Amino acid sequence: MGIYTIRREGVQEPEDVGVVIEGTTVMNNLGSVIMAFIVLFGLIYALDLSYPxxxxxxxDF
Structure with a gap:
């Protein structure tokens, strides 16, 4: 489970940002890492996945 970004060399903005769960891309073209992070936690909750x-x-603080 994780977030991926695809960037071109020398370009600051990512070309693609997405979420991968168990080796399968479940969401792509999310626009930013922050949005991917929010979607990942939403998917963990909605799909009732156990946290790694x-x-x-x-x-934990």
Whole structure:
């Protein structure tokens, strides 16, 4: 599960930003990494996916 970006060398804006779950691209052309992050968490909630064990303390302060 993750977010990918495709950029051309020398260009600051990404050409494509998307979300990958279990090796399959489920959303693409999201426009920004922030939007992809929001969509990823929405998909985790909507699809009732279990959060990866190695990331379970990511948002623990």
């Amino acid at each position: 064990n190695d990331l379970k303390y990511t948002f």
